[in-house]
Amino acid sequence: MATREEVAAFMAEAFPESRLVIExxxxxxxTVSLEVSPTDLRPGGTVxxxxxxxxxxxALYAAVLGEIGIVPLAVTTNLSINFLRRPEAGRRIIxxxxxxxxxxxxxxGEVSLYSEGVSEPVAHVVGTYAIPPGASR
Amino acid sequence: MATREEVAAFMAEAFPESRLVIExxxxxxxTVSLEVSPTDLRPGGTVxxxxxxxxxxxALYAAVLGEIGIVPLAVTTNLSINFLRRPEAGRRIIxxxxxxxxxxxxxxGEVSLYSEGVSEPVAHVVGTYAIPPGASR
Amino acid sequence: MATREEVAAFMAEAFPESRLVIExxxxxxxTVSLEVSPTDLRPGGTVxxxxxxxxxxxALYAAVLGEIGIVPLAVTTNLSINFLRRPEAGRRIIxxxxxxxxxxxxxxGEVSLYSEGVSEPVAHVVGTYAIPPGASR
Amino acid sequence: MATREEVAAFMAEAFPESRLVIExxxxxxxTVSLEVSPTDLRPGGTVxxxxxxxxxxxALYAAVLGEIGIVPLAVTTNLSINFLRRPEAGRRIIxxxxxxxxxxxxxxGEVSLYSEGVSEPVAHVVGTYAIPPGASR
Numbered sequence: 043m044a045t046r047e048e049v050a051a052f053m054a055e056a057f058p059e060s061r062l063v064i065e066x067x068x069x070x071x072x073t074v075s076l077e078v079s080p081t082d083l084r085p086g087g088t089v090x091x092x093x094x095x096x097x098x099x100x101a102l103y104a105a106v107l108g109e110i111g112i113v114p115l116a117v118t119t120n121l122s123i124n125f126l127r128r129p130e131a132g133r134r135i136i137x138x139x140x141x142x143x144x145x146x147x148x149x150x151g152e153v154s155l156y157s158e159g160v161s162e163p164v165a166h167v168v169g170t171y172a173i174p175p176g177a178s179r
Numbered sequence: 180m181a182t183r184e185e186v187a188a189f190m191a192e193a194f195p196e197s198r199l200v201i202e203x204x205x206x207x208x209x210t211v212s213l214e215v216s217p218t219d220l221r222p223g224g225t226v227x228x229x230x231x232x233x234x235x236x237x238a239l240y241a242a243v244l245g246e247i248g249i250v251p252l253a254v255t256t257n258l259s260i261n262f263l264r265r266p267e268a269g270r271r272i273i274x275x276x277x278x279x280x281x282x283x284x285x286x287x288g289e290v291s292l293y294s295e296g297v298s299e300p301v302a303h304v305v306g307t308y309a310i311p312p313g314a315s316r
Numbered sequence: 317m318a319t320r321e322e323v324a325a326f327m328a329e330a331f332p333e334s335r336l337v338i339e340x341x342x343x344x345x346x347t348v349s350l351e352v353s354p355t356d357l358r359p360g361g362t363v364x365x366x367x368x369x370x371x372x373x374x375a376l377y378a379a380v381l382g383e384i385g386i387v388p389l390a391v392t393t394n395l396s397i398n399f400l401r402r403p404e405a406g407r408r409i410i411x412x413x414x415x416x417x418x419x420x421x422x423x424x425g426e427v428s429l430y431s432e433g434v435s436e437p438v439a440h441v442v443g444t445y446a447i448p449p450g451a452s453r
Numbered sequence: 454m455a456t457r458e459e460v461a462a463f464m465a466e467a468f469p470e471s472r473l474v475i476e477x478x479x480x481x482x483x484t485v486s487l488e489v490s491p492t493d494l495r496p497g498g499t500v501x502x503x504x505x506x507x508x509x510x511x512a513l514y515a516a517v518l519g520e521i522g523i524v525p526l527a528v529t530t531n532l533s534i535n536f537l538r539r540p541e542a543g544r545r546i547i548x549x550x551x552x553x554x555x556x557x558x559x560x561x562g563e564v565s566l567y568s569e570g571v572s573e574p575v576a577h578v579v580g581t582y583a584i585p586p587g588a589s590r
Contacts, residue, residue, distance in 0.1 A: 056495075056496050057495070057496075059492060081470060084467075084468070085467050085468075090507075091506065091507075091510055091529055091532065092503040092504070092506050092507040092510065093503070095502065095503050095506050095532075096501075096502075096503040099502055099503065114496075117536065118502055118536055119422060119444070119535065119536055120394055120444060120533070120534070120535050120536070121502065121506075121533070121534050121536075122259050122305065122396065122531070122532070122533035122534075123531070123532050123533075124279070124280075124287050124305060124307070124530065124531050125528065125529055125530055125531070125532075126279055126280040126287060127280070142261070142263055142300060142303055143261075143263040143264070143299075147421055147446065148393060148446065150261050150263060150303070152289070152303070162280075163279060166279055166287070166289070166305065168259065168261060168303065168305055170261070170393070170394060170444075172421065172422065175449070193358075193359050194358070194359075196355060218333060221330075221331070222330050222331075222388075227370075228369065228370075228373055228392055228395065229366040229367070229369050229370040229373070230366070232365065232366050232369050232395075233364075233365075233366040236365055236366065251359075254399065255365055255399055256398065256399055256559060256581070257396070257397070257398050257399070257531055257581060258365065258369075258396070258397050258399075259394070259395070259396035259397075259533065260394070260395050260396075261393065261394050262391065262392055262393055262394070262395075284558055284583065285530060285583065307530070307531060307581075309558065309559065312586070396533050396579065398553070398554075398561050398579060398581070400553055400554045400561060401554070416535070416537055416574060416577055417535075417537045417538070417573075424535050424537060424577070426563070426577070436554075437553060440553055440561070440563070440579065442533065442535060442577065442579055444535070
């Protein structure tokens with residue numbers, strides 16, 4: 043297991059350019075936020091699909107690391123996203139992840155993505171992480 | 180909108196051979212159960228993938244019909260399933276569906292599948308239904 | 317590696333009730349067919365989603381076994397299906413699988429599903445198999 | 454229908470910051486390339502997941518626009534990606550898209566993503582676009 047501080051420090055070092063914030067992790071879950079920047083926007087004032095996917099991927103990674111400890115070699119193998127509503131350009135994106143399984147070699151989780159302050163999700167993601175053999179628990 | 184009784188009656192007429200039971204539907208959700216039969220089993224005493232997918236598909240359909248009313252032409256366009264744990268042969272499969280979006284032309288929902296009486300899900304499904312234009316609401 | 321005959325014999329023993337036929341496998345691919353029976357049909361004379369998924373799952377399994385040899389413990393972890401066109405009730409379903417990756421712990425493949433004799437696919441599946449550690453190659 | 458030049462001009466105007474190049478489109482297919490920049494990289498010298506997804510999404514969009522003409526309101530509804538191999542940092546990413554269905558309201562396609570000059574794909578994507586009612590064809 044790893045604390046929010048350990049996960050945040052590891053991810054800040056691995057992805058120094060990232061603007062993602064690990065708000066919480068632990069107990070098979072995590073919350074990640076993204077302050078939307080101009081490069082994340084799309085015409086019409088919405089947030090790009092890849093920006094949403096980046097939030098979801100980070101939330102899954104944070105939840106997995108919170109559970110299995112800092113394992114740099116864990117990699118996403120599958121990510122499936124459904125776009126549900128237009129995100130609002132002026133609001134942070136919040137990703138709320140729950141892991142459904144943390145097995146010996148695979149972890150599976152879902153992430154609901156929100157425009158901060160809006161109750162209905164803008165997108166929903168299911169993703170799988172491969173855990174390298176011998177990763178500490 | 181349609182009640183549980185209306186949805187169950189419609190599905191019983193459309194799929195007369197089905198052993199699926201619509202336990203509840205309404206409020207953008209549904210619960211469906213399947214008494215496992217020998218034809219649903221796999222070697223080692225587990226429940227087949229297609230049987231699980233059938234429960235999830237029915238749960239999505241029931242939740243959609245509960246929301247938009249009896250619309251025979253609604254069709255599944257996409258179904259994605261993650262198998263999480265081995266279902267137990269001797270327990271009913273319970274599918275619990277929540278719709279994440281009911282739009283004008285698409286509905287998207289998720290289904291958690293359980294072996295009855297076991298708290299961790301055996302599989303998780305996300306599916307999309309296409310709603311024909313002009314369907315009553 | 318395993319030949320078509322070995323894969324077909326293994327699957328016939330594991331799934332004695334199955335009506336699926338392993339037409340070919342090898343070279344990271346397979347072809348599987350299903351003679352459609354009344355229990356596979358849906359109102360309006362089409363083939364059920366779970367029946368299509370069963371063909372795809374068997375095609376993936378046959379292609380994986382053809383590549384890694386007879387490994388009973390290989391299990392599907394993820395299956396995603398897009399339904400593209402209505403299958404015709406009176407035609408066999410043909411599943412054509414190509415593996416995109418056969419790694420040490422995961423194999424990923426795609427399956428195009430056809431109504432026999434019709435050129436456009438009725439559905440498309442992507443699936444992942446987990447390969448148990450130490451499986452022979 | 455729209456030509457490669459029309460699609461490229463439309464996407465350049467809609468996404469002025471994009472470094473993606475529409476290499477070809479038409480005949481229900483497209484090819485898109487991305488010159489990898491430092492912001493697309495991940496530790497260890499690989500290309501980020503969101504960068505790969507961005508190439509796939511653009512390839513699907515270009516193929517759809519090539520088929521139905523310039524329809525600004527077409528939106529991605531679902532995208533599922535399998536990561537197969539590590540992309541190489543020093544090579545362009547090439548996305549090759551084939552549409553499997555172009556219906557009245559939905560288009561479905563697959564994209565194989567490559568590190569330029571390497572024969573095995575680094576990732577595979579299946580995506581769905583919703584086409585607004587009344588879009589010209």
